[in-house]
Amino acid sequence: MKRVKKVLSVLTATALIATLAACGGTSDKDSGSASGSGGDKLKKITLFQSKVEITEPLEALVKTYKEETGNEVEVWGAAGDAYQQQLVAKLGSNQGPTIFSVAPGPESEKLKSYFSDLSGEEFVKNIAPDMELKVDDKTVGIPYGVEGFGLVYNKDLVDPANVKDLDSFTKTLEQLKADGKNGLSLSQEAYFLIAHIINTPFALQPDPLAYIDQLNKGEVKMADTKEFQEWAKFMDAIKANTKNPLEVKYDSQMGDFATEKTAMVHQGNWSYSMLADFGDFGSKVGMMPFPLAGNDKIAVGVASYWVVNNQADADEVKAANAFLNWLFTSDTGKKAIVDDFKFIPALTNIEAGDLDPLSQAVHEATTKGETITWALNYFPSGIVTNDLAPATQEFFMNPSMTGEQFLQKLDEVWAKASK
Amino acid sequence: MKKSGKWLLDILLFLAALVFLSPVFIMLINSFKTRAELYENALALPTSFSFEYYKSAMEKMNFFTALGNSLYVTIISVIIVIILASMTAWMLVRTDNKLSKVIFFTFVATMLIPFQTLMMPLMQVMDWIRTNLHIPMLNTHEGLIYMNVGFTSSMAVFLYHGFIKSVPIALEEAATLDGCSKLGVFWRIVFPLLKNISVTIAILNVIALWNDYLLPSLTLSDKGLRTIPLSTFYFFGEFTIVWNQAMAGLTLTIIPVVIFYIFAQKYIIKGIAAGAVK
Amino acid sequence: MSNRKDKAWFALFTVPLLFIFTTVVIIPFIIGVVYSFVKWDGIPANPKVFVGLDNYVQLFQDDRFLSSAWHTVQFTLLALVCVNVLGLAFALLVTTKLRSRNAARTMFFMPNLIGGLILGYIWQFIFTDAFGFLGEKTGFGSVFFNWLLHPQFALYAIVAVFTWQLAGYTMIIYIAGIQGIPDELMEAAKVDGANLWQRLKGIVFPLLMPSFTICLFLTLSGAFKIYDVNLSLTKGGPSNATEMFAMNIFNEIFAYGNYGLGQAKAIIFFLIVAGLTLTQVIITKRKEVQM
Numbered sequence: 001m002k003r004v005k006k007v008l009s010v011l012t013a014t015a016l017i018a019t020l021a022a023c024g025g026t027s028d029k030d031s032g033s034a035s036g037s038g039g040d041k042l043k044k045i046t047l048f049q050s051k052v053e054i055t056e057p058l059e060a061l062v063k064t065y066k067e068e069t070g071n072e073v074e075v076w077g078a079a080g081d082a083y084q085q086q087l088v089a090k091l092g093s094n095q096g097p098t099i100f101s102v103a104p105g106p107e108s109e110k111l112k113s114y115f116s117d118l119s120g121e122e123f124v125k126n127i128a129p130d131m132e133l134k135v136d137d138k139t140v141g142i143p144y145g146v147e148g149f150g151l152v153y154n155k156d157l158v159d160p161a162n163v164k165d166l167d168s169f170t171k172t173l174e175q176l177k178a179d180g181k182n183g184l185s186l187s188q189e190a191y192f193l194i195a196h197i198i199n200t201p202f203a204l205q206p207d208p209l210a211y212i213d214q215l216n217k218g219e220v221k222m223a224d225t226k227e228f229q230e231w232a233k234f235m236d237a238i239k240a241n242t243k244n245p246l247e248v249k250y251d252s253q254m255g256d257f258a259t260e261k262t263a264m265v266h267q268g269n270w271s272y273s274m275l276a277d278f279g280d281f282g283s284k285v286g287m288m289p290f291p292l293a294g295n296d297k298i299a300v301g302v303a304s305y306w307v308v309n310n311q312a313d314a315d316e317v318k319a320a321n322a323f324l325n326w327l328f329t330s331d332t333g334k335k336a337i338v339d340d341f342k343f344i345p346a347l348t349n350i351e352a353g354d355l356d357p358l359s360q361a362v363h364e365a366t367t368k369g370e371t372i373t374w375a376l377n378y379f380p381s382g383i384v385t386n387d388l389a390p391a392t393q394e395f396f397m398n399p400s401m402t403g404e405q406f407l408q409k410l411d412e413v414w415a416k417a418s419k
Numbered sequence: 420m421k422k423s424g425k426w427l428l429d430i431l432l433f434l435a436a437l438v439f440l441s442p443v444f445i446m447l448i449n450s451f452k453t454r455a456e457l458y459e460n461a462l463a464l465p466t467s468f469s470f471e472y473y474k475s476a477m478e479k480m481n482f483f484t485a486l487g488n489s490l491y492v493t494i495i496s497v498i499i500v501i502i503l504a505s506m507t508a509w510m511l512v513r514t515d516n517k518l519s520k521v522i523f524f525t526f527v528a529t530m531l532i533p534f535q536t537l538m539m540p541l542m543q544v545m546d547w548i549r550t551n552l553h554i555p556m557l558n559t560h561e562g563l564i565y566m567n568v569g570f571t572s573s574m575a576v577f578l579y580h581g582f583i584k585s586v587p588i589a590l591e592e593a594a595t596l597d598g599c600s601k602l603g604v605f606w607r608i609v610f611p612l613l614k615n616i617s618v619t620i621a622i623l624n625v626i627a628l629w630n631d632y633l634l635p636s637l638t639l640s641d642k643g644l645r646t647i648p649l650s651t652f653y654f655f656g657e658f659t660i661v662w663n664q665a666m667a668g669l670t671l672t673i674i675p676v677v678i679f680y681i682f683a684q685k686y687i688i689k690g691i692a693a694g695a696v697k
Numbered sequence: 698m699s700n701r702k703d704k705a706w707f708a709l710f711t712v713p714l715l716f717i718f719t720t721v722v723i724i725p726f727i728i729g730v731v732y733s734f735v736k737w738d739g740i741p742a743n744p745k746v747f748v749g750l751d752n753y754v755q756l757f758q759d760d761r762f763l764s765s766a767w768h769t770v771q772f773t774l775l776a777l778v779c780v781n782v783l784g785l786a787f788a789l790l791v792t793t794k795l796r797s798r799n800a801a802r803t804m805f806f807m808p809n810l811i812g813g814l815i816l817g818y819i820w821q822f823i824f825t826d827a828f829g830f831l832g833e834k835t836g837f838g839s840v841f842f843n844w845l846l847h848p849q850f851a852l853y854a855i856v857a858v859f860t861w862q863l864a865g866y867t868m869i870i871y872i873a874g875i876q877g878i879p880d881e882l883m884e885a886a887k888v889d890g891a892n893l894w895q896r897l898k899g900i901v902f903p904l905l906m907p908s909f910t911i912c913l914f915l916t917l918s919g920a921f922k923i924y925d926v927n928l929s930l931t932k933g934g935p936s937n938a939t940e941m942f943a944m945n946i947f948n949e950i951f952a953y954g955n956y957g958l959g960q961a962k963a964i965i966f967f968l969i970v971a972g973l974t975l976t977q978v979i980i981t982k983r984k985e986v987q988m
Binding site for chain 2: 703706707709710711713717718721723724725728729732739790791795796798799802803804805806809810811815816818819820822823826861869870873876877907908910911914915918922924942943946947950956963967970971975978
């Protein structure tokens, strides 16, 4: 009896090592089996991407892909704000996905050693001019689609003719305030609070990227730049006449807009999907440029690119290219991008689908070439959430802080963050 | 007079508990609302109590697979940590030398390391084990269990260490004289006396592991392996949350732990009753 | 002989756990220490440059890191008191003979069952929507306003949520301790005419010393490491007023991509916290022995 117990205890003490050793066989086999089956079938690949909203249609699409071609793609998932960190951890431990998504700017700069060269692939030939992700003149990323932001307004409450410059903008806000409406709403999320709205003065510089570079080196100051000085006055007008954006969440921002408590929001075409949760707004909403320094263009850019992991073995890279090719050239793939993902296509061989009014505005601007760039993509890594947003919070919380002081504060935190 | 006072205290306690629980109530009511309703008033009762969001949340999460995965990972991890940590802690308490002090304080000190600073090196170590020793530490439940045991061990050892001291050593000495081996003494005499604290440790660890997101998110990639917290990612966009499904998903997540807790608590109470009799 | 046998037993009992613990915690920690002397962005394929103590020098010039340290200290002290006072009070209440004790015990513990991040989001509703509503209806606008927009109150808000979450946790450890107090002792004191406070002070508190040690340590380490609630409730705002240690380190590593500097911060953080908490453990342990 005693002996049995003793043996049992020893067994439990070593149970763990046993479990691990025992499972050694089971999990190795799925990596082995795929490569063994030759012929037409391509190796199973994995795909990891940051836009949670398209996960479901994407999962449905890879199912169709399997039915049509017999090849398998596994879609991984991560909550929106956890993607970046999980991607880095997975790449770092050699369990990286075959296809993954990256944002342009510092993020793709950091990860560029993982990108395989897609220049020779069929599907990249259709990418609209300047919309591809390039490293050393090689095309490495293919855009999800284009997105745009500007002043999203309610046509019943605002006439675009009255939002043309600082004066008319301020007057419009004052008038709306007198009518008991919130003229313009930003919201507390870092990108919606500051990154998008400060994009305009950057984008209006003759060479936005060079300007950012100079700013990083401390050679220029926002406070000394004309466009920014005017922008600060816009911010003063916003602060004086609208609801404190720190009290507004993206959800309530769109809710207030949908229920006509707010006349304008500084938002992008993506916000239409949330607006749709509140009812049908059909032709009541539109998007217009943020009228800084005579700007008459909305900001259009690419938020994410697909890239192929060059650390994956050759068979996987081949399968990944085959999948991307299918996605961007087959009818099923193209249809999914437009109808299910609801992207505005950034490839010339894909027709835009039935677009909502905001996406329509972005699409029209794009085809006419009347756009300004997303300079914010090239801001130093992490600066928006960690430096610009806190400074903006201070501006909106401290009643005595002027737009001018705000600009100096932004210069100050920028210098710290980029050193 | 005294009786009515007690009644009052009774009601007060219950009310305090209710207030304490109000955030959970908010979670529940919002799992039934549309985005428009939620925007109107986060505190109001929903207009209808249909379970459609629960249904869609369960479908998206692949709920039963995820539930099975969570149960497997949590239960096995907790059993292993209870067994190994109680044994270790007992030895550390009963062996009064420098080595056991150093070991104990190492356990305690590591409880202060923020996980975020360990995660990258941890993944590298596990990758090294995988490539060089061919033990699949990553993307398997067993690998996750192994890491769970490692991370929960310090707190378990710390708690056991504190409580083992109150176990009278005389009992153990008597058993040793009767010819019991150390293992026998531990399993027959000591472990049963640690029942209360074992249940407590089990409760704390079950909850921590059940809700853990970060570590599983780093080690489990395949869809079929996802635990419950991992499978709720569908509802969390970068800027917005699909509130009704997220709240429904969360409610579904905590129901199993609530049931577990109520059972485990009964066990503790039985322990009190037994103690009172002796 | 017997000594060797004892050693074998010692090894049998401790080695399995120590082995796991070493591979999962100790080795990664040591690797982390090594990285703290390196300039690196955290991407394996990118270069690592050995920079000696540069990262350590740099972090002491980082005002933001130092102020995050100050926030963490403030937060920890407040949380320590709130969590333990409330947890102990709950434990005492639910171990009385009150009829609602069982229901109350379950309910007090419930907040613990809700995982970190979502909890912060729920509380965001409460601070933004419910508090505004209460302020309007009750007229106590000075108490019920959006705490998250006020630098000092945002910190209190995190304390409140942390307390709400952890009070039930410490409660069950205190309960385990209270159960260990022999009933006869309390009865005898009652017969001797000791009032409630005297009984608490004379019997309950001294006998609860081990539970105090444990709970103080758990709250201390939990509070110092706080991240989830910090992130989901305030994201460190407004204007960085509630950015704590862990968040600062996390941002350094993942947002700015200064992996080495982040690790150096983590090491310093670890040394400070270890120093403080071990002192606490030693002090309270000494008290235990004296009793």
